[in-house]
Amino acid sequence: MEKLIVSLSPHAHGNDSVERNMFGVIIALIPALLVSFLYFGLGSVVVTLSSVAACVFFEWAIAKYILKKEPTISDGSAILTGLLLGFNLPSNLPIWIIFIGALFAIGIGKMTFGGLGNNPFNPALLGRCFLLVSFPAQMTSWPVVGQLSKYLDAETGATPLSLMKTAIKTGDASVLNKLPDATHLLLGNNALGGAGTIGEVCALALILGLVYMLWKKIISWHIPISIIATVFVFTWLLHLANPVYANPIAEILSGGLMLGAIFMATDYVTSPMTHKGQLIYGISIGALTVIIRNWGSYPEGMSFAILIMNAFTPLINTYVKPKRFGEVVKK
Amino acid sequence: MKLHTFKIGGIHPEENKLTSDVVTKVASLPKQAIYPLSQHIGAPAKPVVQKGDKVKVGTLIAEAGGFVSAPIYSSVSGTVFKVDTIFDATGYRKPAIIINVEGDEWEDSIDRSDKLETLANHPELTSEAIINRVKDAGVTGMGGAGFPTFIKLTPPPTAKAECIIINGVECEPYITADYRLMMEHADEILVGLDLLMKAAKVDKGYIGIEENKPDAITLFKNKTADDSRITIVPLAQKYPQGGEKQLVDAVIKRQVPAPPAIPVNVGAIVQNVGSAYAVYQAVMKNKPLFERYTTVTGKKIKNPANFLVRMGTPMRDLIEACGGMPDGENKVLAGGPMMGKALTTIDVPICKGTNSVTVLTDNNARRKAVQPCIRCAKCVNVCPMGLEPYLLATLSAKQNWEKVEAEDITSCIECGSCQFTCPSHRPILDNIRLGKSTVMSMIKARNAAKK
Numbered sequence: 132m133e134k135l136i137v138s139l140s141p142h143a144h145g146n147d148s149v150e151r152n153m154f155g156v157i158i159a160l161i162p163a164l165l166v167s168f169l170y171f172g173l174g175s176v177v178v179t180l181s182s183v184a185a186c187v188f189f190e191w192a193i194a195k196y197i198l199k200k201e202p203t204i205s206d207g208s209a210i211l212t213g214l215l216l217g218f219n220l221p222s223n224l225p226i227w228i229i230f231i232g233a234l235f236a237i238g239i240g241k242m243t244f245g246g247l248g249n250n251p252f253n254p255a256l257l258g259r260c261f262l263l264v265s266f267p268a269q270m271t272s273w274p275v276v277g278q279l280s281k282y283l284d285a286e287t288g289a290t291p292l293s294l295m296k297t298a299i300k301t302g303d304a305s306v307l308n309k310l311p312d313a314t315h316l317l318l319g320n321n322a323l324g325g326a327g328t329i330g331e332v333c334a335l336a337l338i339l340g341l342v343y344m345l346w347k348k349i350i351s352w353h354i355p356i357s358i359i360a361t362v363f364v365f366t367w368l369l370h371l372a373n374p375v376y377a378n379p380i381a382e383i384l385s386g387g388l389m390l391g392a393i394f395m396a397t398d399y400v401t402s403p404m405t406h407k408g409q410l411i412y413g414i415s416i417g418a419l420t421v422i423i424r425n426w427g428s429y430p431e432g433m434s435f436a437i438l439i440m441n442a443f444t445p446l447i448n449t450y451v452k453p454k455r456f457g458e459v460v461k462k
Numbered sequence: 463m464k465l466h467t468f469k470i471g472g473i474h475p476e477e478n479k480l481t482s483d484v485v486t487k488v489a490s491l492p493k494q495a496i497y498p499l500s501q502h503i504g505a506p507a508k509p510v511v512q513k514g515d516k517v518k519v520g521t522l523i524a525e526a527g528g529f530v531s532a533p534i535y536s537s538v539s540g541t542v543f544k545v546d547t548i549f550d551a552t553g554y555r556k557p558a559i560i561i562n563v564e565g566d567e568w569e570d571s572i573d574r575s576d577k578l579e580t581l582a583n584h585p586e587l588t589s590e591a592i593i594n595r596v597k598d599a600g601v602t603g604m605g606g607a608g609f610p611t612f613i614k615l616t617p618p619p620t621a622k623a624e625c626i627i628i629n630g631v632e633c634e635p636y637i638t639a640d641y642r643l644m645m646e647h648a649d650e651i652l653v654g655l656d657l658l659m660k661a662a663k664v665d666k667g668y669i670g671i672e673e674n675k676p677d678a679i680t681l682f683k684n685k686t687a688d689d690s691r692i693t694i695v696p697l698a699q700k701y702p703q704g705g706e707k708q709l710v711d712a713v714i715k716r717q718v719p720a721p722p723a724i725p726v727n728v729g730a731i732v733q734n735v736g737s738a739y740a741v742y743q744a745v746m747k748n749k750p751l752f753e754r755y756t757t758v759t760g761k762k763i764k765n766p767a768n769f770l771v772r773m774g775t776p777m778r779d780l781i782e783a784c785g786g787m788p789d790g791e792n793k794v795l796a797g798g799p800m801m802g803k804a805l806t807t808i809d810v811p812i813c814k815g816t817n818s819v820t821v822l823t824d825n826n827a828r829r830k831a832v833q834p835c836i837r838c839a840k841c842v843n844v845c846p847m848g849l850e851p852y853l854l855a856t857l858s859a860k861q862n863w864e865k866v867e868a869e870d871i872t873s874c875i876e877c878g879s880c881q882f883t884c885p886s887h888r889p890i891l892d893n894i895r896l897g898k899s900t901v902m903s904m905i906k907a908r909n910a911a912k913k
Contacts, residue, residue, distance in 0.1 A: 136793040136827045137553075137806055139892050141878030143475050143635060143799035143826075147840070147885040149833050206833065248834035248886075351843070399838040404850060406843075448853075455848040455870055456470060456707065457717040 149247075152399070153207030155349045159340035160214055160394065166333040167218070170319060172279025174222030175329045179214065181226050185233030186213030193242045208247050212236055215255035215394060218330025219387070219434070220262070223274045223285045228266055232258040252441045253398045256434050263434070273327055276319070290327050291316065291385040292430040295377045299425055304374045307381075316384035330390050337389040350397045353409035358392035359383055361417025369425065376425060388420065391433035401441040408444075408451035416440045465673055465698035468708040469717075471846035472700040473879045475800060477674065480759050481638045486646060486768040489783065491566060495538045495774030496811040497523060497559045498550050502608040504530030509559055515542045519772075520569035520750055523559050526597075532610045532814075533600040534559075537752035537772035539567040551796050553806035561774070572749045578649050579746035581656045592661040592745055599744030600751045600814075604736030605629060605640075605704065608815040611737055615661045617726040624729030625666035626658045627713050628738050630682075631697065631704035633672060634798030637818040639755040640735045642768045644671070644678045647739055648685055654738030655692065657745050662731050667692045669735075670713045672699045701800060702877035706732045708846055720873050736817070756780070756812055760821030762788030771812050777819050778808045793827035795820040800878050833886040841880035841890060847873045851880035855890040858897025863904060866897045872905070874898055 167175040190209040194202040204210075216236050220229065236258025244250045263270045274285035291310055298306040310316075319333030330337075344350045363383050369376035382388070387395075396402060396416055403412045416436045423432020500506040505528030517523060517536040524534040540563045547555040568574065581587065597612035617623055628651070632640040644651060655667045669686075671679050671694065679696050686692040695713050702708055706725050707718045709732055716728040725732050733741075736754060743749040752773050759766040764785025771780065777794070781787055787808070795802030796816050812819075841851035849870060857866040871894065880890045 133787055133792070133808070135805060135807070136791055137804040138793070138829060139804070139889075139895065140795075140797075140802055140876075141800045141882050141891065142793060142795060142802065142804065142822055143878075143882060144830065144884075144887065145473065145475065145882050147883060148830075148887075149836055149885050152836070152838065152885055203833075208836075246834065248836045399836045402837075404837060404839040404842050404852065453842055453845075453848045453850065454470070455720065455873065456711075456846065457719045457723070457873075 149206045149208070152349055153211050155344065155347050156211055156394065157207060157214060159343045159349070160218070160330075162336035162339045163218065163330050163333060163390075164214070166319060166336045167222070167329045170276040170332055171222035171274060171329060172281070174274060174278075174282045174285055177226070177282055178220055178222055178224055178229060178329060179217035181229050182217030182220065182233055183210055183213030185230045186210070186216065186237050189234050189237040190242065193238060194246065198242065198246070203247065206247060209237065212241070212254045215330075216258045218390060218394075219255060219259040219328050221270065221273055222329050223272065223283055223287070224269055225283060228262060228269060231265075232262040235261040248400055250400055251445070252438055253395055253401050256395055256438055260434050260438060276332065290430070291381065292327075292424065295381075295385070295424070296430040298375050298377065302375055307374075307377055310377065310381050313380045313384060316381060327386060328390070331387045334384045334389045337393050341393045344393075344397075351406065351409070353406050354397045354402060354413045355392045357410050357413025358396060358417040358420075359388070361414045362388060362421055365418060365421040369421070382421075382424075386424075386431045387433040391420075391437055392416075395434070396437050396440075401444055403444050403447040403451065405448075405451050405453045407453070408447040411447055411451060412440050412444065415443070465696055466712045467698040467700050468703060468711040468846060470848050471844045471879060472702065472708075473844050473882055474699070475635050475701055475882060478635045478761070479638050479641075479674070480636065480761070480766045481757055481768050482641060484638075484642075484767050486642045486755060486770050489769040489771040489775060489780060491538060491563055491772065492775040492779050493563055494543065494776075495536070495540075495561045495563060495772065496548055496776065497534050497536070497561070497774050498548070498811065498813060499524055499527075499534065499557045499559070501534065501813040501815065502532050502602040502610055504528060504532075504610065506557065507531060507534045509545050511542045511545070511559065513542055513544050516540075517542060517561060518567050518569045520572050520752065522750075523561075530610060530613060532602050533598065533750075535600060535750040535752045536561060537774050538563045540564040549807055549810070551803050551805050551810045573747040578653065580653055581660060584746070587657070587660065587745065589661050589663055592657050595745045596661070596741055599740070599749070601737060601740045601744055602751070602814050603734055604740060604754060604815060605734035605817065611733065611741065614726070614731050614733070615658065617731070621726045622729065623662045623664050623726055623731050625664050625668060625714065625731070626655060626662060627709060627730050627732045628655055628667065628669040628735055629704055629706075629709055629732055630669050630671040630675070630678065630735045631709060632675070633699075633701045633704040634800050634802075634818070636759045636820050637757050637798045638759075639757045639768055639817045641675055641678060643739055643755045644675070644735055645681065648681050650742045651735050651738045652682075652685060652692070653746065654740075654742035657741050658731070658733055658738060659691070664731075665691055668695050668713045669693075670695045670697050670703075670709050672697045672703060674699050702846055702875070702879065705846065705875050705877060707875065720870060751814060754812070754814065754816070756816055757818040758784045759818060760788065760823065761826065762790070762823040763821055773813060774811045776809050776811055777805070780812070780819060781808060781821070788821060788823045790824045791827050793822045795822065800882070801876070830887040832888055835886055835888055838885060840883045840885065844879040844883045846877060846879060847875060849874060851890045851894060854897060855888070855893035858893040858900075863897070863900055867901045867904070871898050871901050
């Protein structure tokens with residue numbers, strides 16, 4: 132009699148995989164990566180490569196020698212964390228600081244909790260925020276775009292967000308006139324000189340990534356759109372009430388907003404499971420970002436807003452349920 | 463035109479309908495026919511024959527064993543070899559009647575002509591007469607679960623039927639038995655629908671067919687063009703549209719409440735096309751349910767085909783007739799790849815609910831390695847019942863039965879969409895089944911204690 136394979140249904144699978152999703156996000160990051168090479172040259176290559184290498188190395192080493200389990204580098208999640216961490220750093224950051232950030236992101240942020248799927252906070256953001264509070268000077272010096280052959284010696288300048296902060300602090304709305312126009316913010320070659328982190332400068336490249344991920348059904352629109360819409364509406368109201376607050380277009384195109392909304396807040400592991408929950412999460416992140424940007428001590432609030440809402444994700448999952456089939460009988 | 467479909471969740475598995483255009487063949491008679499006594503939901507049937515008894519095609523061999531039960535008729539003529547136990551599809555020993563086949567002699571009461579009988583020519587058929595005939599003929603749901611048809615036609619006094627919905631969806635990949643039946647016996651199916659409507663005392667009938675069967679949609683639309691009571695509803699292709707609740711939602715836009723509610727609570731009685739055909743044969747031709755349409759298919763099967771097969775025929779005979787078992791590692795399913803049961807042996811018979819024998823080979827037969835849940839929420843998005851499969855699976859694995867019941871695990875229809883879509887290949891439905899069956903028996907025990 133022939134031997135048959137037996138298992139419970141379903142016997143078909145849609146061929147989706149962890150790798151497909153992770154590498155899908157990585158592909159979506161390629162436009163922003165190319166733009167960063169174009170704008171920051173050597174610095175961005177060194178920072179991104181060392182961040183990716185360090186994250187992959189730490190994940191491999193911790194899995195093999197501390198957790199003593201088979202390393203799962205091939206799932207692409209460590210590469211992704213490395214890329215996202217690199218994208219959140221200035222292009223003139225020394226390699227040793229990047230290594231510390233990667234160790235914190237992977238070691239504390241991810242592997243301490245059991246590795247892929249178990250981390251409550253976005254590892255890349257944890258790494259960035261750890262560096263931001265540990266090395267505030269290095270983490271807030273922003274190289275001017277276009278110095279392709281420079282790394283540590285790059286000249287730095289002010290970012291659009293620091294300009295917005297100055298306007299609020301001084302109460303002088305005319306400072307905002309120095310802001311680049313929307314086209315420049317979209318493309319990232321802003322007139323101020325100081326651009327921001329490696330990955331956040333070109334909103335257009337990030338939006339291309341969003342379109343790709345929506346097309347490939349890697350993420351749904353709920354989180355990114357709700358964040359961007361909330362920031363837009365909130366800052367618009369502020370701008371109407373008092374012109375010392377920047378206009379909403381400049382707000383959504385500046386700083387880490389697009390990078391955060393499209394690539395950081397949408398991290399599967401740390402975001403809510405239901406569409407309703409994702410909207411609550413997105414709106415809260417948008418609101419917190421505006422609050423921190425305008426009334427906090429840092430010029431940018433995206434990372435902190437996402438980490439704060441990461442902490443609320445389990446709570447949202449507990450109380451926000453999908454609509455069950457048949458709850459309401461239509462007459 | 464915007465096609466109807468159910469509101470939440472759903473997936474699009476590869477169709478793999480290899481046999482859509484393969485005209486149904488009559489399967490040859492087996493040497494020995496096997497009739498498990500439990501071919502339907504409810505109590506097993508009780509044998510009324512003994513070893514050595516002579517039977518004809520259409521002879522009653524086992525009577526209904528309770529209210530929720532159905533009689534079984536012989537599909538062959540010959541001698542009862544024994545009343546014993548056999549390994550059934552699930553690998554357990556179950557009672558069965560085994561008959562040695564001799565010739566092909568039918569009971570005289572069965573009308574074997576092809577003449578189409580319509581309800582208009584039989585005014586003597588009352589609702590009760592039809593229901594009794596359906597009950598006596600052992601007609602059960604032919605789409606899978608196998609619920610006795612007569613019970614569905616006599617809803618509890620708290621519910622009122624308003625329409626019959628004929629399920630011509632066949633959303634399972636590979637299977638084409640219902641499609642071939644629709645193409646080859648449309649007239650009989652429509653008379654069957656007529657009979658069902660009369661039996662349930664309703665004057666509205668729907669036939670739901672997915673858009674991937676345009677020929678069937680056109681055929682039925684043409685045949686019912688003059689009949690305002692019948693509406694053909696073309697449906698957008700989406701699995702699990704053939705699920706009763708999803709079909710009711712898609713066709714009449716009403717959502718059946720959580721269990722224990724059933725479709726008739728929102729006015730609908732759902733019957734498979736195979737059941738409608740069986741009802742026609744039972745009532746108009748006096749032919750009990752002993753043969754059915756079955757697809758034998760698989761990418762590595764040499765000549766996949768549709769068969770009109772006598773029940774009791776071993777699956778091995780049908781697979782041989784299609785060119786035999788493929789080389790390599792095989793998984794043989796009674797049913798399709800989404801909800802079919804994997805068999806431990808192919809020496810099990812075709813039963814009332816066997817719509818397909820599907821053979822999956824090598825890569826298609828094995829599951830992939832499980833990875834950690836990355837909380838991508840895809841299982842939540844595809845669940846057609848609005849549940850959270852990841853949560854139900856985790857809670858079940860942790861044996862947190864109270865919590866898993868509170869999260870509505872009993873609403874799960876076990877369609878497998880969650881596991882199909884999971885990028886981490888997690889055994890979501892395995893765990894949910896464990897939780898669901900445990901919770902169901904807890905509820906049963908609780909209700910028993912109350913009484």
